[in-house]
Amino acid sequence: MARLLLFNKPFGVLSQFTDRGSPTERATLSDFIAAKSVYPAGRLDRDSEGLLLLTDDGRLQARIAEPRFKLPKTYLVQVEGDPQDGDLEPLRKGVRLKDGLTLPAEALRIDPPDLWPRDPPIRVRKSVPDSWLRITIREGRNRQVRRMTAAVGLPTLRLVRWSIGDWTVAGIAPGAFVEISI
Template structure:
């Protein structure tokens, strides 16, 4: 049976165990996870938070990370601006990025979710509204959600990956993980 760790990656933590080549030490997975023999199944950018899966089985790791399997990834996204139907429809139809057209996303406006505080907090501007979206994609391009929202005029302020497939970060504190057998 494979071990799978559901890790709530805090903002500012790299999705790797070492930080080679950086002149300054940055936070890595090794600052939070002392389990031997597990490796990230996919990535989550340093400035993103939420669910990062780690496992000890190469086949499972590939199945989770490989876009060919189209495992849905759901994000809670705080955006700058007031999303209107045309922008949301563009996300639902697919957005043309510099590396091609994305697959259609599932997206809906949501009320501000009850999340842990982000450290550091996002910069709030009194003159510019912000809103929350729940966005689900089945791809894994580099910084895809941020590029998609920016392309429709809604820059991302905070990005939290809430789930990958049926696995969720619900109930896991930032910097903590839950281990399950698969």
């Protein structure tokens, strides 16, 4: 049976177990997970939070991480600005980035979600409104959601991966994980 860990990666933590060659010590998965023989299935940027899956099964890891399987990944994204429905249409059609056109995303404006506080908190500017979006993508380019929102004039302030396929971070505290068998 395959092991699968659903980890709520805090802000500032690397999606790897070591930080070789860094002159400063940065937090890694080994600061939170002592489980043996599990490896991240994909990545989540250091400045992003939320669901990171780890497994001991190579096939499962590939199915989760490989873009060709197009497993949906849903993000809760706090952006600068006050987008209306039409402003999100480019995200829904695909956005031209330096590495090509993205696949269409599901993008919806949402009420501010009930999330854990981020440490450190995001910067707040009284003269610039912010909003929350729920964005689902089916590919996994480097910093893709951040680049997509920036390309449509909505810079990302906070990015939380909420789910991958049917797996979700709901109910898992930052820095904690839940282990399931598949």
